[in-house]
Amino acid sequence: xxxxxxxxxxxxxxxxxxxxxxxxxxxxxxxxxxxxxxxxxxxxxxxxxxxxxxxxxxxxxxxxxxxxxxxxxxxxxxxxxxxxxxxxxxxxxxxxxxxxxxxxxxxxxxxxxxxxxxxxxxxxxxxxxxxxxxxxxxxxxxxxxxxxxxxxxxxxxxxxxxxxxxxxxx
Amino acid sequence: xxxxxxxxxxxxxxxxxxxxxxxxxxxxxxxxxxxxxxxxxxxxxxxxxxxxxxxxxxxxxxxxxxxxxxxxxxxxxxxxxxxxxxxxxxxxxxxxxxxxxxxxxxxxxxxxxxxxxxxxxxxxxxxxxxxxxxxxxxxxxxxxxxxxxxxxxxxxxxxxxxxxxxxxxxxxxxxxxxxxxxxxxxxxxxxxxxxxxxxxxxxxxxxxxxxxxxxxxxxxxxxxxxxxxxxxxxxxxxxxxxxxxxxxxxxxxxxxxxxxxxxxxxxxxxxxxxxxxxxxxxxxxxxxxxxxxxxxxxxxxxxxxxxxxxxxxxxxxxxxxxxxxxxxxxxxxxxxxxxx
Numbered sequence: 001x002x003x004x005x006x007x008x009x010x011x012x013x014x015x016x017x018x019x020x021x022x023x024x025x026x027x028x029x030x031x032x033x034x035x036x037x038x039x040x041x042x043x044x045x046x047x048x049x050x051x052x053x054x055x056x057x058x059x060x061x062x063x064x065x066x067x068x069x070x071x072x073x074x075x076x077x078x079x080x081x082x083x084x085x086x087x088x089x090x091x092x093x094x095x096x097x098x099x100x101x102x103x104x105x106x107x108x109x110x111x112x113x114x115x116x117x118x119x120x121x122x123x124x125x126x127x128x129x130x131x132x133x134x135x136x137x138x139x140x141x142x143x144x145x146x147x148x149x150x151x152x153x154x155x156x157x158x159x160x161x162x163x164x165x166x167x168x169x170x
Numbered sequence: 171x172x173x174x175x176x177x178x179x180x181x182x183x184x185x186x187x188x189x190x191x192x193x194x195x196x197x198x199x200x201x202x203x204x205x206x207x208x209x210x211x212x213x214x215x216x217x218x219x220x221x222x223x224x225x226x227x228x229x230x231x232x233x234x235x236x237x238x239x240x241x242x243x244x245x246x247x248x249x250x251x252x253x254x255x256x257x258x259x260x261x262x263x264x265x266x267x268x269x270x271x272x273x274x275x276x277x278x279x280x281x282x283x284x285x286x287x288x289x290x291x292x293x294x295x296x297x298x299x300x301x302x303x304x305x306x307x308x309x310x311x312x313x314x315x316x317x318x319x320x321x322x323x324x325x326x327x328x329x330x331x332x333x334x335x336x337x338x339x340x341x342x343x344x345x346x347x348x349x350x351x352x353x354x355x356x357x358x359x360x361x362x363x364x365x366x367x368x369x370x371x372x373x374x375x376x377x378x379x380x381x382x383x384x385x386x387x388x389x390x391x392x393x394x395x396x397x398x399x400x401x402x403x404x405x406x407x408x409x410x411x412x413x414x415x416x417x418x419x420x421x422x423x424x425x426x427x428x429x430x431x432x433x434x435x436x437x438x439x440x441x442x443x444x445x446x447x448x449x450x451x452x453x454x455x456x457x458x459x460x461x462x463x464x465x466x467x468x469x470x471x472x473x474x475x476x477x478x479x480x481x482x483x484x485x486x487x488x489x490x491x492x493x494x495x496x497x498x499x500x501x502x503x504x505x506x507x508x509x510x
Contacts (some may be wrong), residue, residue, distance in 0.1 A: 006201055047204045099459065106444075119183075123183055
């Protein structure tokens with residue numbers, strides 16, 4: 001019979017896992033690596049459940065981002081991208097961007113772990129610079145620098161992405 | 171970061187995660203693992219206490235590594251066909267060694283390749299001085315074996331029953347031979363004017379017009395960071411005289427006749443896991459493509475994207491980059507392009 005802690009934790013996972021697995025995937029670019037990353041983060045979240053102050057969702061994410069950055073050497077082996085599900089038909093609005101997104105995705109997943117984590121936190125999780133700094137445990141200046149270097153690398157690897165930068169302006 | 175750039179980045183990350191599969195048993199696994207870790211921690215603490223208190227024994231709770239659920243591999247239809255304009259189509263072809271062109275599919279053994287007409291099959295085998303080439307009529311009859319000294323690579327013409335062979339001498343002179351399949355006769359053009367300063371692997375490939383050979387150049391094509399450099403040039407030779415016909419601005423890493431658009435105004439330069447559609451007269455980049463690519467019709471390309479050993483065929487329009495259709499092709503090594 002599940003205890004109240006286990007029941008609370010189970011309810012939390014059921015309500016948030018679909019979002020958390022996406023966050024994990026955006027970091028790793030691999031289904032299996034994302035599953036491992038999330039599973040480990042949830043295990044740590046369960047272990048500290050009673051002591052978590054504030055949102056368990058934020059706690060799980062913080063663990064996930066921290067684990068991802070710190071275990072980058074291990075995850076590099078899994079850096080090859082999966083392309084399990086490509087859109088069958090893409091004649092919807094914005095479909096012309098899909099190939100560019102593929103190139104950008106490859107480039108994004110080729111970035112060093114911290115640069116990628118910062119870009120994902122800023123443009124997927126919609127975190128501010130301060131929140132991103134707290135999530136990865138680095139100063140704000142480091143976050144700004146990592147984001148800047150990550151974006152510059154993306155522009156180099158995908159000229160069309162950089163063209164949008166030159167055309168519209170910073 | 172510009173507004174469009176930020177929007178594009180958001181869309182990319184969002185699209186990355188759109189195909190993510192959910193996981194069953196996440197909470198249960200976390201709880202089981204958590205309990206295990208707690209037991210281990212308690213056992214370690216207990217053992218330490220017992221050692222400190224000089225107890226006689228300690229019992230460590232046995233534990234094993236956590237289970238790791240493996241997602242099921244996606245089921246792939248091995249008979250996928252992708253309809254393309256002009257009756258082109260693609261087929262996943264497990265076990266086949268090369269691409270083939272023709273109005274019918276020939277089950278060719280590994281290492282062989284069918285002519286565009288479907289009338290002949292060639293098999294190249296290593297010899298003492300380059301490869302020996304055996305050309306066999308599909309209709310039956312004995313094959314002819316041709317020994318072309320210094321031959322390194324062979325490629326069927328886009329229409330006629332001719333083979334282009336790249337030649338190389340011990341002192342690194344380069345040239346090519348044109349082999350006539352019905353007769354087995356061949357004519358060499360060696361050496362030809364090759365810009366060795368820019369020459370990478372120096373393999374000659376057919377132009378789409380079937381009358382010219384292009385020099386396959388790989389060196390100095392990209393910058394150190396992998397971006398498109400546009401440097402260098404591409405050389406086109408007459409396959410009837412061996413003379414240099416013209417030089418195109420920009421190195422275009424063409425791999426065969428279908429690297430060229432039907433009118434020859436555009437060409438695809440392949441580089442690693444990406445490729446570039448290029449305006450041949452100016453050398454300007456038209457579009458970066460997310461995989462190896464070939465023209466299947468004017469302005470339309472087939473892009474093969476290979477990730478984790480799985481292939482996906484993307485049917486794209488070059489002018490605006492629109493993705494028309496995609497097919498997952500599984501782990502087949504080669505794709506057959508079949509003009510109807």
